[in-house]
Amino acid sequence: MNTVNKDRIEKAYPDYKHPIEKAFQTGQAHIFSWWSEITPAEKLHLLEQISLIDFTLLQKLFHESFISASDTFRKNLQPPPIIGIPENITEKKAAEKAKQVGEDSLRNGEIAILTVAGGQGTRLGIDGPKGMLPISPINKKSIFQLHAEKICALQTKYNAMFPWYIMTSETNDNDTKEFFCSNKFFGLDQQRVYFFTQRMIPAVDMNGKILMNTKSNIVMSPNGHGGTILALQERNIINDMKERGIKHIFYHQVDNVLIKMADPVFIGYHLKDGAEVSSKVVKKRSPEEKVGVIVSLDGHLHVVEYSELSQEDKYAKNNDGTLKYNAGNIAIHIFSIAFLEKLFQMETYLPYHIATKKVPFIDLNGNLITPKENNAIKFETFIFDVLKHVKKGVLMEVVRKEEFSPVKNAEGDDSPAMAQQDMVNLFGKWLRKAGVAIPKDSNDNVKGFIEINPCFAFDEEDLIKNVAKDLEFRGFLNL
Numbered sequence: 001m002n003t004v005n006k007d008r009i010e011k012a013y014p015d016y017k018h019p020i021e022k023a024f025q026t027g028q029a030h031i032f033s034w035w036s037e038i039t040p041a042e043k044l045h046l047l048e049q050i051s052l053i054d055f056t057l058l059q060k061l062f063h064e065s066f067i068s069a070s071d072t073f074r075k076n077l078q079p080p081p082i083i084g085i086p087e088n089i090t091e092k093k094a095a096e097k098a099k100q101v102g103e104d105s106l107r108n109g110e111i112a113i114l115t116v117a118g119g120q121g122t123r124l125g126i127d128g129p130k131g132m133l134p135i136s137p138i139n140k141k142s143i144f145q146l147h148a149e150k151i152c153a154l155q156t157k158y159n160a161m162f163p164w165y166i167m168t169s170e171t172n173d174n175d176t177k178e179f180f181c182s183n184k185f186f187g188l189d190q191q192r193v194y195f196f197t198q199r200m201i202p203a204v205d206m207n208g209k210i211l212m213n214t215k216s217n218i219v220m221s222p223n224g225h226g227g228t229i230l231a232l233q234e235r236n237i238i239n240d241m242k243e244r245g246i247k248h249i250f251y252h253q254v255d256n257v258l259i260k261m262a263d264p265v266f267i268g269y270h271l272k273d274g275a276e277v278s279s280k281v282v283k284k285r286s287p288e289e290k291v292g293v294i295v296s297l298d299g300h301l302h303v304v305e306y307s308e309l310s311q312e313d314k315y316a317k318n319n320d321g322t323l324k325y326n327a328g329n330i331a332i333h334i335f336s337i338a339f340l341e342k343l344f345q346m347e348t349y350l351p352y353h354i355a356t357k358k359v360p361f362i363d364l365n366g367n368l369i370t371p372k373e374n375n376a377i378k379f380e381t382f383i384f385d386v387l388k389h390v391k392k393g394v395l396m397e398v399v400r401k402e403e404f405s406p407v408k409n410a411e412g413d414d415s416p417a418m419a420q421q422d423m424v425n426l427f428g429k430w431l432r433k434a435g436v437a438i439p440k441d442s443n444d445n446v447k448g449f450i451e452i453n454p455c456f457a458f459d460e461e462d463l464i465k466n467v468a469k470d471l472e473f474r475g476f477l478n479l
Contacts, residue, residue, distance in 0.1 A: 224383025
């Protein structure tokens with residue numbers, strides 16, 4: 001570790017004078033400790049990194065991380081109003097009316113699709129973005145291809161174009177773009193597929209010092225899924241959407257293979273109620289399921305994370321014996337452009353949360369250390385924090401087995417194998433409604449393999465219209 005001469009660095013690289021000064025002013029001069037040892041290319045890389053860091057914000061976030069959050073709001077929690085799964089004639093008529101409103105909006109080209117796809121597939125055994133994972137039951141199409149085909153089907157069904165905005169991370173942005181290019185954008189017009197990255201923020205140690213994992217590289221992390229909203233503003237994407245006549249954004253995460261893309265019923269309820277933000281929810285599997293729940297807090301929608309919910313609230317019951325706080329957040333939302341524009345006028349609309357993690361780093365001697373205990377603080381924003389600014393919101397319950405199957409783990413729950421079975425089971429359900437006999441095993445799973453291209457049938461209604469009346473299932477069906 002060497003003595004750092006700020007003036008000499010600034011003189012050699014005058015274009016980076018301001019961020020160099022900010023690094024020194026905020027007590028982060030140690031990031032230049034190995035300046036005399038690194039190559040010119042490595043120096044430029046480090047300077048590029050620091051030019052993107054808001055050192056004042058980082059200092060503020062670290063000091064604020066010691067202010068503990070109050071739990072006094074817990075007593076004000078209430079279950080939120082939810083549009084339930086339609087069961088009787090009245091509810092089914094309401095859903096049909098909402099669908100008509102949503103379909104009108106789709107035909108008018110008012111909806112954009114926004115997919116959050118910043119994650120890597122490392123835990124799933126692939127070296128690349130999670131969206132590249134081969135997942136479909138028979139043809140092994142990637143998750144990205146499944147989403148692309150649903151958008152293609154939507155465009156044909158409603159005779160309209162739906163721009164697709166994909167938020168990547170610095171880690172996987174190039175790989176994602178190359179994957180789309182090599183697959184010719186899966187038949188979509190590449191001029192209507194837009195990639196953008198979220199902001200990265202340094203990880204710091206328990207003393208607030210920026211961590212480095214080489215002598216020329218700062219440890220950076222994505223700023224959380226709330227970074228999607230921040231990026232819409234910072235990258236001027238909202239204005240691009242408005243120029244294309246977009247009024248509402250359909251938001252989802254890349255790993256949900258059952259996503260009902262731009263669901264017209266959901267869009268319809270959002271529009272009919274004049275909502276600013278709408279969210280889909282599912283019933284929790286059990287009180288202990290590790291999923292955030294949407295509640296009502298002082299008249300506003302609010303997401304309480306699994307770890308924040310008290311044991312009493314986790315197990316609280318309604319009079320009919322159902323869980324009181326049962327609206328599981330599945331990260332499917334609609335955002336009104338007009339609401340986001342109002343949000344962007346606020347000085348601070350998304351607070352940062354801290355997460356303590358184990359992060360490899362180099363010590364004062366330049367040796368790489370792999371910690372056994374948490375040694376770092378990462379700062380993240382959560383998209384659902386915008387809910388406190390929402391005056392009018394809609395929650396719509398959906399059937400988990402029909403709309404929510406995320407791929408997060410290599411095995412067990414939320415694994416690729418489970419996602420494939422969930423797809424087969426959904427297609428089997430559609431076929432039964434169309435009058436095709438589909439056998440089940442003792443676990444209520446379809447016996448056999450089924451895959452249905454969205455361009456053949458986007459949903460159950462399409463399948464009933466398009467499938468051959470004399471179709472027989474013999475254990476394998478690829479439509």
